[in-house]
Amino acid sequence: xxxxxxxxxxxxxxxxxxxxxxxxxxxxxxxxxxxxxxxxxxxxxxxxxxxxxxxxxxxxxxxxxxxxxxxxxxxxxxxxxxxxxxxxxxxxxxxxxxxxxxxxxxxxxxxxxxxxxxxxxxxxxxxxxxxxxxxxxxxxxxxxxxxxxxxxxxxxxxxxxxxxxxxxxxxxxxxxxxxxxxxxxxxxxxxxxxxxxxxxxxxxxxxxxxxxxxxxxxxxxxxxxxxxxxxxxxxxxxxxxxxxxxxxxxxxxxxxxxxxxxxxxxxxxxxxxxxxxxxxxxxxxxxxxxxxxxxxxxxxxxxxxxxxxxxxxxxxxxxxxxxxxxxxxxxxxxxxxxxxxxxxxxxxxxxxxxxxxxxxxxxxxxxxxxxxxxxxxxxxxxxxxxxxxxxxxxxxxxxxxxxxxxxxxxxxxxxxxxxxxxxxxxxxxxxxxxxxxxxxxxxxxxxxxxxxxxxxxxxxxxxxxxxxxxxxxxxxxxxxxxxxxxxxxxxxxxxxxxxxxxxxxxxxxxxxxxxxxxxxxxxxxxxxxxxxxxxxxxxxxxxxxxxxxxxxxxxxxxxxx
Amino acid sequence: xxxxxxxxxxxxxxxxxxxxxxxxxxxxxxxxxxxxxxxxxxxxxxxxxxxxxxxxxxxxxxxxxxxxxxxxxxxxxxxxxxxxxxxxxxxxxxxxxxxxxxxxxxxxxxxxxxxxxxxxxxxxxxxxxxxxxxxxxxxxxxxxxxxxxxxxxxxxxxxxxxxxxxxxxxxxxxxxxxxxxxxx
Numbered sequence: 001x002x003x004x005x006x007x008x009x010x011x012x013x014x015x016x017x018x019x020x021x022x023x024x025x026x027x028x029x030x031x032x033x034x035x036x037x038x039x040x041x042x043x044x045x046x047x048x049x050x051x052x053x054x055x056x057x058x059x060x061x062x063x064x065x066x067x068x069x070x071x072x073x074x075x076x077x078x079x080x081x082x083x084x085x086x087x088x089x090x091x092x093x094x095x096x097x098x099x100x101x102x103x104x105x106x107x108x109x110x111x112x113x114x115x116x117x118x119x120x121x122x123x124x125x126x127x128x129x130x131x132x133x134x135x136x137x138x139x140x141x142x143x144x145x146x147x148x149x150x151x152x153x154x155x156x157x158x159x160x161x162x163x164x165x166x167x168x169x170x171x172x173x174x175x176x177x178x179x180x181x182x183x184x185x186x187x188x189x190x191x192x193x194x195x196x197x198x199x200x201x202x203x204x205x206x207x208x209x210x211x212x213x214x215x216x217x218x219x220x221x222x223x224x225x226x227x228x229x230x231x232x233x234x235x236x237x238x239x240x241x242x243x244x245x246x247x248x249x250x251x252x253x254x255x256x257x258x259x260x261x262x263x264x265x266x267x268x269x270x271x272x273x274x275x276x277x278x279x280x281x282x283x284x285x286x287x288x289x290x291x292x293x294x295x296x297x298x299x300x301x302x303x304x305x306x307x308x309x310x311x312x313x314x315x316x317x318x319x320x321x322x323x324x325x326x327x328x329x330x331x332x333x334x335x336x337x338x339x340x341x342x343x344x345x346x347x348x349x350x351x352x353x354x355x356x357x358x359x360x361x362x363x364x365x366x367x368x369x370x371x372x373x374x375x376x377x378x379x380x381x382x383x384x385x386x387x388x389x390x391x392x393x394x395x396x397x398x399x400x401x402x403x404x405x406x407x408x409x410x411x412x413x414x415x416x417x418x419x420x421x422x423x424x425x426x427x428x429x430x431x432x433x434x435x436x437x438x439x440x441x442x443x444x445x446x447x448x449x450x451x452x453x454x455x456x457x458x459x460x461x462x463x464x465x466x467x468x469x470x471x472x473x474x475x476x477x478x479x480x481x482x483x484x485x486x487x488x489x490x491x492x493x494x495x496x497x498x499x500x501x502x503x504x505x506x507x508x509x510x511x512x513x514x515x516x517x518x519x520x521x522x523x524x525x526x527x528x529x530x531x532x533x534x535x536x537x538x539x540x541x542x543x544x545x546x547x548x549x550x551x552x553x554x555x556x557x558x559x560x561x
Numbered sequence: 562x563x564x565x566x567x568x569x570x571x572x573x574x575x576x577x578x579x580x581x582x583x584x585x586x587x588x589x590x591x592x593x594x595x596x597x598x599x600x601x602x603x604x605x606x607x608x609x610x611x612x613x614x615x616x617x618x619x620x621x622x623x624x625x626x627x628x629x630x631x632x633x634x635x636x637x638x639x640x641x642x643x644x645x646x647x648x649x650x651x652x653x654x655x656x657x658x659x660x661x662x663x664x665x666x667x668x669x670x671x672x673x674x675x676x677x678x679x680x681x682x683x684x685x686x687x688x689x690x691x692x693x694x695x696x697x698x699x700x701x702x703x704x705x706x707x708x709x710x711x712x713x714x715x716x717x718x719x720x721x722x723x724x725x726x727x728x729x730x731x732x733x734x735x736x737x738x739x740x741x742x743x744x745x
Contacts, residue, residue, distance in 0.1 A: 014740060056718055074724065081725035084718065103732070111739060145735050152742045160735050167731075 021106035034131040035321035046360040049079035060209030072170025072207035104144040115290035118301035142168040147283040166202035329361035351534035402461040409457040453520040463510040474534040481533035
């Protein structure tokens with residue numbers, strides 16, 4: 001039986017058709033979806049959800065958006081429910097998200113043809129954002145509903161169209177770009193009034209806190225009056241446009257203008273155009289293209305999906321997947337190690353990001369009073385092909401780096417003023433609360449006291465050094481730190497390498513390791529704030545093993561270190 | 562179905578209104594030090610003089626404000642404050658659903674303090690002398706932009722389930738509506 005005939009027969013059984021589309025889309029999306037990744041926003045959302053699910057602190061506001069306003073609270077609430085229902089199982093939560101995204105594809109395929117559904121599937125599959133559990137994760141379904149209902153609303157009045165648009169706007173502020181278009185297609189003044197009332201009412205009901213704070217934000221920016229004027233103009237235009245009987249293309253054209261404004265603004269904020277900013281347009285674009293070029297759409301979408309599924313693995317991500325961090329957090333909890341015990345002391349690449357992620361799962365605060373934490377515990381969060389080693393050696397050495405006594409110092413480079421120092425501590429090392437908990441995910445984003453450019457210096461006491469002990473810098477790509485010396489061994493010792501330092505083993509066996517970096521760009525300052533560098537301790541013997549016998553032989557032959 | 566859905570979504574409305582309309586506490590310490598509002602709290606005991614400052618934060622039920630008390634270091638001791646034993650008390654009713662929160666606070670406070678969460682019958686409790694004095698370490702609201710909290714304890718947890726149910730129900734209703742629209 002040919003595909004068109006099969007589709008014709010399936011049309012007579014719409015439920016079965018929808019289920020088949022849904023299964024296919026879920027299978028494809030499930031196949032190409034990568035494990036959940038560490039992302040600051042995702043960690044913040046998880047912490048909010050955990051607050052609500054475990055402590056009952058549920059908010060009527062969402063997180064701050066990069067645009068400045070606040071997102072809605074629906075996503076943290078849904079995540080909280082999923083968190084409890086799945087017993088903190090991230091795989092199941094991700095499965096729910098994939099099912100919701102696949103449902104959007106299936107609905108579009110069923111209502112607007114297979115070509116439209118396949119195009120949406122091909123567009124969604126490669127989006128890297130899909131491996132992040134955050135505010136836009138569920139967005140595509142409400143947007144698809146809003147599009148489908150609004151296209152249907154030309155013939156049939158429905159209260160669901162503004163409701164789903166409001167849900168979209170609550171899930172992500174980007175969705176506001178759809179509002180003018182959906183307003184403009186309302187058939188008459190009465191329908192328009194209903195639309196606006198339901199839209200505003202739903203938004204208020206879902207996230208009154210966000211609405212209030214966003215109103216304050218608009219007020220502070222002096223945007224309330226201009227927006228009211230725009231609203232009045234839109235209503236007048238809608239009244240006028242309802243008589244023009246526009247076609248689908250002109251609606252899309254109408255959408256492009258507000259979307260372009262948002263995209264330009266967003267690109268200015270981010271320095272790039274994230275793919276998720278296309279989401280509000282996506283269902284409409286798929287419908288429009290599939291309407292004109294159905295066969296070409298099917299062929300190209302299928303080819304693209306095949307190509308994407310067969311692609312070589314992506315470049316190596318130095319950060320472990322979120323589930324691995326959660327498993328590690330469980331182990332740490334069993335050892336009575338809390339967030340504050342490990343957050344500053346992790347010895348793994350991307351230690352700050354990994355610490356953020358641990359913050360979503362670990363009990364807050366310092367749990368271990370005197371128990372030393374072994375180096376293996378601090379180092380075993382390193383990603384090895386997505387798998388974390390879980391070492392628990394009873395006689396493992398403890399860290400010589402005394403992070404709890406470390407100081408962070410800064411000075412402006414222009415005036416040559418002396419360093420201003422303060423004890424290095426987590427901003428969030430206080431208490432689990434509604435306010436600080438979000439900061440826990442963002443403790444790297446300190447407000448900078450010194451204007452850029454500046455020199456940052458970390459003074460890190462070292463004590464109890466074993467013989468043959470090496471400290472290595474785990475470098476980020478930008479804003480690199482340098483080991484500039486060691487004080488306290490009689491005089492300052494300058495290391496031969498800025499990335500690695502073999503600490504002298506003297507009787508005193510204590511001193512202060514000095515690390516510095518020069519922050520010369522605002523972007524660099526925003527990236528890491530005043531977060532200290534990631535360091536790793538190891539013995540010279542272990543380091544030689546890690547580098548392999550061939551390299552050691554070569555070094556021995558050439559006299560290198 | 563649609564009406565049921567609407568009813569489910571409207572259920573938490575009183576809590577919303579309470580959260581939005583209730584004025585936030587901007588000067589928390591006065592509210593806390595009222596004698597008739599004492600009944601439970603956090604007690605700190607220090608075996609030795611504190612070397613570092615301690616920040617204690619806590620939150621009243623039904624109010625989004627987080628109160629932050631900073632206990633100074635011995636170099637700058639606040640008047641009338643004995644760092645070796647210090648109690649902070651607040652409304653017992655407000656704290657009742659927050660035993661988990663109090664435990665979390667206890668864990669987070671600096672290690673040289675022995676933190677215990679205590680609850681006593683209202684009649685047995687006398688206002689703490691230190692707390693009733695106007696402190697030089699005035700209570701500070703954590704920040705100006707505080708989150709709105711609309712449900713707490715088990716109410717919040719159940720409400721999130723309701724919202725998830727509402728979301729799934731709404732999908733079903735919309736699917737039916739779309740199917741009905743296509744038939745027409």
